[in-house]
Amino acid sequence: MKKEKSRVTSYNVAKLAGVSRSAVSRAFTPNASVSLKTREKVNIAAKKLGYHPNVMARSLITKKTQLIGLLMADWENPFYASTLKKYSEKLQKENYQTVLATINENSDINTSIEFLMQYQVDGIIMLSALPSKDLVRKCNQKHTPIVLVGNSSKELNTCTVNIDHNAIGENLAALALNLGYRRFVMIRGDKNIESGIQRTESFSKVIEKKEEGKILANLTDILGHDEGRNAMADIIKIDPELVICSSDLTALGVIDGARIDYNLEIPRDMAVIGFGDNPISSWGMNRLTTVQLPHEKLIDESISCLIRRINNPELPPKNIELLSDIITRDTTRKLMQ
Amino acid sequence: MKKEKSRVTSYNVAKLAGVSRSAVSRAFTPNASVSLKTREKVNIAAKKLGYHPNVMARSLITKKTQLIGLLMADWENPFYASTLKKYSEKLQKENYQTVLATINENSDINTSIEFLMQYQVDGIIMLSALPSKDLVRKCNQKHTPIVLVGNSSKELNTCTVNIDHNAIGENLAALALNLGYRRFVMIRGDKNIESGIQRTESFSKVIEKKEEGKILANLTDILGHDEGRNAMADIIKIDPELVICSSDLTALGVIDGARIDYNLEIPRDMAVIGFGDNPISSWGMNRLTTVQLPHEKLIDESISCLIRRINNPELPPKNIELLSDIITRDTTRKLMQ
DNA sequence: CTGAAAGCGCTTACAG
DNA sequence: CTGAAAGCGCTTACAG
Incomplete structure (x- = not known):
């Protein structure tokens, strides 16, 4: 069977650095109350051992996984590759990772959403033109913020970002x-x-x-x-x-x-x-x-909506409508002056 | 601040079902030794409470996250949207979820890989034409299986799936x-x-x-x-x-x-x-x-390589080369008979 | 600023 | 087949 992965834990680092596990934890927490000296000792030991905090264990305590579920239904859209890339990059910049979930004939929306829920994603971005009241209800029930992008139904009690x-x-x-x-x-x-x-x-x-x-x-x-x-x-x-x-x-x-x-x-x-x-x-x-x-804006707005919602769940959901331009090229006649 | 999410845990389910937490855990583990009766009691209680096992907590014990990191460097490729979709779907079918990571000018490969490592992904699929010895070394060191797709360097001590x-x-x-x-x-x-x-x-x-x-x-x-x-x-x-x-x-x-x-x-x-x-x-x-x-085959082979490696790390890495066809249309002259 | 201790939600030998 | 107990790796009041 599988050989056990020998993980480096905070205990190992603590021992090498001559401090407590609490100190190690604090050294990896921004703005935690640790002396610079301790932090340095820990950093050196951590680097030596190749230590990185186990996000799974951390999330058990903090109840935050820094994971965002990206649900995509309409894959025909030729922009999806670049959209996906931008989401992933921008979320990464905000310290979130992207978990991809697909919806299609075989895997229905419920399966996907349950997968995401099991991973305790902090929030969900749903890219789809299809309405999804069930999904929203489920998320609200689980207190998982969700923003609907490109779905034009406005009555839903959740954040939406849409094209007008x-x-x-x-x-x-x-x-x-x-x-x-x-x-x-x-x-x-x-x-x-x-x-x-x-x-x-x-x-x-x-x-x-x-x-x-x-x-x-x-x-x-x-x-x-x-x-x-x-x-x-x-x-x-x-x-x-x-x-x-x-x-x-x-x-x-x-x-x-x-x-x-x-x-x-x-x-x-x-x-x-x-x-x-x-x-x-x-x-x-x-x-x-x-x-x-306005692709870029759609992405930016949906991310900031979601993050705002994650940090302040009590805030009322926003419904954003974005304007588009018409580009006149050569498949329509020119305007006569 | 954030209102506490009131999570449903195995304890709640156990109480409602009148069994132990062990029993609840077993009911959610395929082929575990539980009686059908217990399993049913648990299922009913779980459904009533909307319970899903917390994958984070589970992974802490099992050392498996069922998470696969998908690292993509060459986003110009117009096939990436559908490739991504297929990976996500096929991995989902194998009970894995996909974590997306991007590589570009801003976020270098090391940052991305460390993100994935922190999430304890069970394996990594790297889609890129660029060589990445460092990456492979890092993965091997952490015992994280990785398969390189579309990268033609063969000397690396890891699984590769390539076009010939x-x-x-x-x-x-x-x-x-x-x-x-x-x-x-x-x-x-x-x-x-x-x-x-x-x-x-x-x-x-x-x-x-x-x-x-x-x-x-x-x-x-x-x-x-x-x-x-x-x-x-x-x-x-x-x-x-x-x-x-x-x-x-x-x-x-x-x-x-x-x-x-x-x-x-x-x-x-x-x-x-x-x-x-x-x-x-x-x-x-x-x-x-x-x-x-052979896109489909590339995806299938890389997934099965990775999963094989995850389940049997001691197996030697495979290096697969796939053949391609030339489609003759109208931008070249016809063959004279 | 620091460490000992409790606990997050789960699984898994172990003993029955 | 079942439950009590230990423990995964981490964080966070708490007391100092």
Whole structure:
């Protein structure tokens, strides 16, 4: 069987340094009441033995693990790699480590959350467009702070950091009308995702109010390049002036379909707007007009919300809404002056 | 200050179930010697109280945390999001949780590794093209199993799972010559990364041996779409028949540069081969000929290597080399029959 | 500033 | 199969 790992404990360090285990503990606690001399003795001994405090044992006492659970549901998002990286780095800077948990068909949200709970994470960041009342209830019950990122349901009694999708819908409508477009097709993925619903509704509200333009079709369950390209078979029959997609990848697919399969010129024959400002979207022939999300801010706000909540559980939860910009490139016509 | 979390402990469950804490512990240990009746009583009480064993306390005794550290250095790789997801899911299936650690300019490898060590991770998976002898030495010293993924240095006394880059270089050369190309330009990123060196060397060895063809230039420190596109300014002067890139993104940039900035037709005027088979590479006009890496296998092998090592530390480390396929699409000419 | 002692929540020989 | 007891490695009042 497994050979026993011979761990270096505070006892060993204490003995070598000629002090008590309390002193060793204090030497590793910032601002603890230890003399500089003791601290130095301990540090030398610790270095010699390769000692690091056992966080597990510590957390048993302090009831803090310095562990943050990162729950991610929507892995299709092409930004997730860099998002993950940034979370991990920024949390590390705040002295937290990141425990990753995945949600998918096989492992449901309950399993994941229970895993995280067993590890006594100090808090949870949930990245998902899906609502999760059960999750929030469970966390509140266990007094584990959680912040919901990118989930647009506001009634929940917890911290949320969101993109203001209503504003996006309105801005999109204003821009579209301004550019002279009147016949629209909207495309999005999962039809139940709140953010897409909000954008679509606020878009159409503006259009109705101004009594200009018309949404010819509202296509759903279309996500990603290939589905976008395939969707052109339907779109071509509808013949819109502008196609607005819920993802840059979908938009790029639509453009490929339009150009390659139907020989359209973009934006002359048809304009396209994406969502997300994927790095790809500015490449070569793509030059996609799209919505640029405040990723960095989303991350920063969610981390600071969570940490604030961890340190002051009695504070009321914050609900933050972030604004986005529209980047105008070459898949929509230029504004006439 | 922080309100005390009122934790449910095994003591509470024991009391409610009318058994000892030992019994509670056993009820949560698979194959422990408990009667079915006791186990059921415990389960009912646990459910009623919302009890989950505290993994931190458990790990103090068992010396196993069921935590795996995932160290990632090369975040440019566009596959990292899905790689991360798969690791997390597969480890979860094996009853491990993933702790993420990042390496970058700010947080060096030592800081990250010490973080992981403090959390007493049972093992570490290091995803990086960079060599890391120090890391391996440190892990061996602490008896923490580590497997190096995608790092081609073989002498290290640890488990490694790699792509066989020599084979790729040879296959690339054979294909290139077969297709009738003779004048090559090679492009890669960081010139010190072993995998790129190996591919380049084995490629040129084949060419020299066959006394056919010539590498006109070996460009380094070029990575990603934009740098690839810019590199066309130099490439156009060299006028190669085939450009071989160390990344699909670079290749796509070269193609954009060739088409848009220099009006070349691909592959008629110049052929391009990428590396990695990024999903983008099969899209629309891209249709990139590229090297398809065995991602899934890389992940599976590294996990099983690590778990084997965790369970049997005395076993000698394995060094696994995986083979890759070349996907021929439309950025190279077709083979004449 | 310092150390002895208690205790965090768990598991595991041990004895029955 | 079961429970009392010891102990994992740490921190933190407490008394000095």
